Amino acid sequence: MLPENFDRESYIAGLREKHARILPPDMVFSVEDGWLPLIGESLGEIEWALDRHGWIAKASVRQIKEKLGDLRIYVRPRRESASFPKALGNELSDIRSRFTKKSVETCEICGDHGQLDTFGGYYQTLCGKHAEQRRVWIAGGREGDVFHD
Numbered sequence: 001m002l003p004e005n006f007d008r009e010s011y012i013a014g015l016r017e018k019h020a021r022i023l024p025p026d027m028v029f030s031v032e033d034g035w036l037p038l039i040g041e042s043l044g045e046i047e048w049a050l051d052r053h054g055w056i057a058k059a060s061v062r063q064i065k066e067k068l069g070d071l072r073i074y075v076r077p078r079r080e081s082a083s084f085p086k087a088l089g090n091e092l093s094d095i096r097s098r099f100t101k102k103s104v105e106t107c108e109i110c111g112d113h114g115q116l117d118t119f120g121g122y123y124q125t126l127c128g129k130h131a132e133q134r135r136v137w138i139a140g141g142r143e144g145d146v147f148h149d
């Protein structure tokens with residue numbers, strides 16, 4: 001669950017500052033608020049792995065997004081032709097799969113426990129309350145705001 005006074009813009013500003021070494025300044029956070037803390041944790045682990053393997057200056061995050069209901073964070077070598085050494089590649093893929101698994105158990109809207117499901121053909125991981133709001137919104141012809149308190 002997100003803290004009561006959670007503020008998306010300042011949380012993202014904090015991530016940009018803390019992880020400036022691996023986040024390009026124009027990085028877009030294409031997910032709802034409920035997943036931002038997972039992204040924060042994941043970036044910490046990614047940065048730590050790159051640092052230990054001597055790759056911190058040679059790699060960066062390319063994309064942060066939701067796809068088919070789960071969280072995707074893509075990390076690549078800065079040089080297109082380069083590739084990660086095997087040990088680092090394995091570590092990054094372990095981080096990725098652990099956080100993918102966490103994301104499909106975390107409501108993308110509010111951070112409560114959630115479940116991956118399909119809503120009108122669109123995959124999303126939502127808690128019971130937000131899943132219900134989305135179903136009502138779809139049944140009502142998708143008018144107005146889908147999520148509300």
Ligand SMILES: [Zn+2]
Pocket residue numbers: 107108109110111112126127128129130
């Ligand atoms: Zn929720």
